[in-house]
Amino acid sequence: MRKIFAASAAAALAACALTATPTQAATITTAGTGWKLATQLGVTSASPSQTYTVTYQSDAIRQFYAPQIQRAVDQINSSTDLDLAIGGVEAMEPNACGPDFHIQVMELKNPMGDGHPGWSQGMPCPNPAQGVSRGGIVAMNSTYRSGEWNITQETLQNTAVHEVLHAVGLDHPNVDVDKDGTVESYECVATSYGNKPIMCSPNGGYSTWNNVGKLLGYDINGLNALIANARAQGIQ
Template sequence: MPTPKTARTRRALAALTAALLTITALLLAGATPARAATTPIYSGTGWKAETAAGIYSLSPDPYTVVFADTTARTKLAGYFTVPAEQLATAGIQLTVSTTIDTTTATCPTRHRIVVHYTYRPSGTPGMSQARPCHDTDRSAWGGHLLMDTEYWTSDTWFSTNASVNETYRKNAVTHEIGHILGLDHPNYDRDKDGTVEPYECVVSNAGWTPVLCSPNGGYRSTTGAGKFLTAYDLAGLKQLLANYYLRQT
């Protein structure tokens, strides 16, 4: 004749059942990131890969900033220090050299970023331009980065406040670096009016938009000027670097 379960036995069985359910939930939760980690990702909050330019990943090999002429080097070299240091923290190697590269090729030597100081490179007032290239494996190759001279020849191009004006210049240079390394504008229809508009990007709690936001974004503080937003642009570049390996599998 079966013996009735005691209260202690019932409590032990309940505890065992709860433990098994917890273990199962943990195993299922762990399986999801593992699957996601094996798949390249091309967009996220505040960032978007520049797939329209053929770039789907970022190589772990070093990239080097060079200059089209001595004027570009004198005017712009200092603007690459902050983003280069920040990229290094994400495992992305960007070296700022003093090299002059006068190549006229559409795509320069692999992993070279040729910087130009040019009046209205796109033909539109106040618009700088990045001309990224991609490798055969669809990783960022390098390219030409053309900064509009108007930002510097006019002391009040962005603002009558000199400090604010310089902040915008720094962000503009970093914006174009982001394009060369594989980031597109992350604008989207945030207000859901059916149109993706200028400055329509995700906004941080502090009020900042991604530095890649079109036509311009980034930190508006002197301490943040020239930096990629960590949660947006930098997160995207880290993912593009991860994509390099994920696309090999």
């Protein structure tokens, strides 16, 4: 199960080095069918020119999680104008964002507290300059790798991708599908085959091995919206 970090400690963040040109009033789109942006953390767009590099707390964590997100990285780079790369190991601080355009993957045991065993967390750095994501933090639950938490390979792979996409700037797209007045877990739009966005909370994505770890069209549309919003503001 996954939820985005609550906005907390990282209040004063370094401004992104971006090139902007004057434009008329920009049209910003923050939600659509099956996707939503992390606007509550001030993220409305992503850089069309910077590479977002996924880095790791240790080599052991890199060896375990880099293969989990490889399919998604390849798909994103071929299907969107977002540039995502798998990087190496660097020092990390759980309560502070790292270098600009880094998505830092670390491990914590039950990062949402012992009352939520088996959950992981991901968040973009809050309130970035001009709303342009500068990367973020992913805290994978250490109980996955230790074997303390029973998680299927399919769920593990979808979870890792889900959290990385949080760090880029996507939020949970759950909506009141059944019109009962409450937005519930797993309540997301689905394809005709019953597949829900990988960003659906608490679980989404494909369950068949041929597609596990890949984004659905809904998720791709969300990433494309992040880039389109930046361009609408004249950000190159």
